[in-house]
Amino acid sequence: MEYIAIEGGRRLSGKVCVNVSKNAALPILAATLLTGEESKLEGIPPLLDVFTMYDVLRQLGAEVREEGKVVRIWRSDPTRFEASHDLVRRMRASFLVMGPLLARHGRARISLPGGCAIGSRPIDLHLKGLVAMGAVISVEHGYVEAKAARLRGAEIHLDVPSVGATENLMMAATLAEGTTYIYNAAREPEVVDLAGFLNAMGAVVRGAGTDVVRISGVEELKGASYRIIPDRIEAGTYLLAGAITGGEVVVENAVSHHLEAFLAKLREAGVEVEVSGDSIRAAASGRPRAVDVTTLPYPGFPTDLQPPFMAFLTLSEGTSLVTENIFEDRFRQVDELKRMGARIRLQGKVAMVEGVDHLTGAPVTATDLRAGAALVLAGLAARGTTEVRAVHHLDRGYVRLEETLAGLGAQIERRREPADAKVPQLEPVP
Numbered sequence: 001m002e003y004i005a006i007e008g009g010r011r012l013s014g015k016v017c018v019n020v021s022k023n024a025a026l027p028i029l030a031a032t033l034l035t036g037e038e039s040k041l042e043g044i045p046p047l048l049d050v051f052t053m054y055d056v057l058r059q060l061g062a063e064v065r066e067e068g069k070v071v072r073i074w075r076s077d078p079t080r081f082e083a084s085h086d087l088v089r090r091m092r093a094s095f096l097v098m099g100p101l102l103a104r105h106g107r108a109r110i111s112l113p114g115g116c117a118i119g120s121r122p123i124d125l126h127l128k129g130l131v132a133m134g135a136v137i138s139v140e141h142g143y144v145e146a147k148a149a150r151l152r153g154a155e156i157h158l159d160v161p162s163v164g165a166t167e168n169l170m171m172a173a174t175l176a177e178g179t180t181y182i183y184n185a186a187r188e189p190e191v192v193d194l195a196g197f198l199n200a201m202g203a204v205v206r207g208a209g210t211d212v213v214r215i216s217g218v219e220e221l222k223g224a225s226y227r228i229i230p231d232r233i234e235a236g237t238y239l240l241a242g243a244i245t246g247g248e249v250v251v252e253n254a255v256s257h258h259l260e261a262f263l264a265k266l267r268e269a270g271v272e273v274e275v276s277g278d279s280i281r282a283a284a285s286g287r288p289r290a291v292d293v294t295t296l297p298y299p300g301f302p303t304d305l306q307p308p309f310m311a312f313l314t315l316s317e318g319t320s321l322v323t324e325n326i327f328e329d330r331f332r333q334v335d336e337l338k339r340m341g342a343r344i345r346l347q348g349k350v351a352m353v354e355g356v357d358h359l360t361g362a363p364v365t366a367t368d369l370r371a372g373a374a375l376v377l378a379g380l381a382a383r384g385t386t387e388v389r390a391v392h393h394l395d396r397g398y399v400r401l402e403e404t405l406a407g408l409g410a411q412i413e414r415r416r417e418p419a420d421a422k423v424p425q426l427e428p429v430p
């Protein structure tokens, strides 16, 4: 069992090149099932979530070959339609194969994603949309079974602009008969990037990035080569790593307009932010100013950066209100931050963060990916040693986080528990 040990108090400075976006890569990987032809994707990062999606694709009869920086995928066995519980429970986004399978083969059997560490996260909107397109769906023995002779275009109104539902339905609609409209669609950059890939495959998807997406069904799709957008959440995490230590970090290969709401808050907190082409520089000195943050669907402040931003605000001068509107249980970093000396009070979906002048290192446990990132950031700024356990959560979304931070001057390393250590019980990975 591994953990990350951090000796806090080092000022970080330097450059980081941002990886390809995990959350854009996952649906795009699922979309490769829409054709039997080969697709080529460049620069997909070696993350646990990506490997899980490769396993799902292989289970569904795809060949996945990593050749240097390029991954080649084609479906050599189009007779397999089932994604098992073992894989889907590891990662909710596995459910994104439902739309492509149903669209291309008229059938799919996918395990229900089940519970999740950051709230219940249902899939009702995915299923309602597919039913509107003519699918017959049953849920039995923990699996969602869907059938349709051929999906047909439909007008779908999402109750909330779900990213996953927008993506699943967009993929399903590419091969449907007629035109599909998705109203109240998610506008996230990852949705736009998926539309870009689908269009490169020969689909007709218009309006991605607005709240109405229109998809005109075509008879078939072909393989495509595609470059996926950079990871805005990874970029934001590294900018915060610099800022929380009073340092200066430049992220390269970043798209600043994907991060506007976040950068505005960083500036409001007193951090100097400078954008130049595809690089963003954030320089901080002293304690941040308190600022209020409210998570919202894009282009609002991203929920995935809420826990890391909260870690930053624990050291602010004054009191900040952090409101989480997307997920109902996304304050799981709070108890752990408090163990490091943070002063935070929770009331429903609002956290009141009263800034302190320093944190102290402590043994803490990551409960999910972004909560884990928050604890690492807090550890970078804290006095003394912080040990972050359950690092497999971090490996889902950051490529060797500790090595990148060490490259910026942090004193941080991954260690292995001694064989006889008492290891805390881990929850299953959501």
Ligand code: UD1
Pocket (backbone or CB within 6 Å): 023, 024, 026, 092, 093, 119, 120, 121, 122, 123, 124, 125, 126, 127, 160, 161, 162, 163, 164, 165, 186, 190, 303, 304, 326, 327, 328
């Ligand atoms: C994606 C991201 C995740 C991010 C989230 C919100 C991926 C792989 N993951 O997750 O990192 O935090 O967007 O930006 O891209 N909901 C329903 N019914 C549904 C679907 C969703 O009620 O059928 C609700 C959820 O419970 C949640 C809200 O909608 O409250 C947003 O969820 P959604 O946008 O679907 O998140 P994901 O696609 O799972």
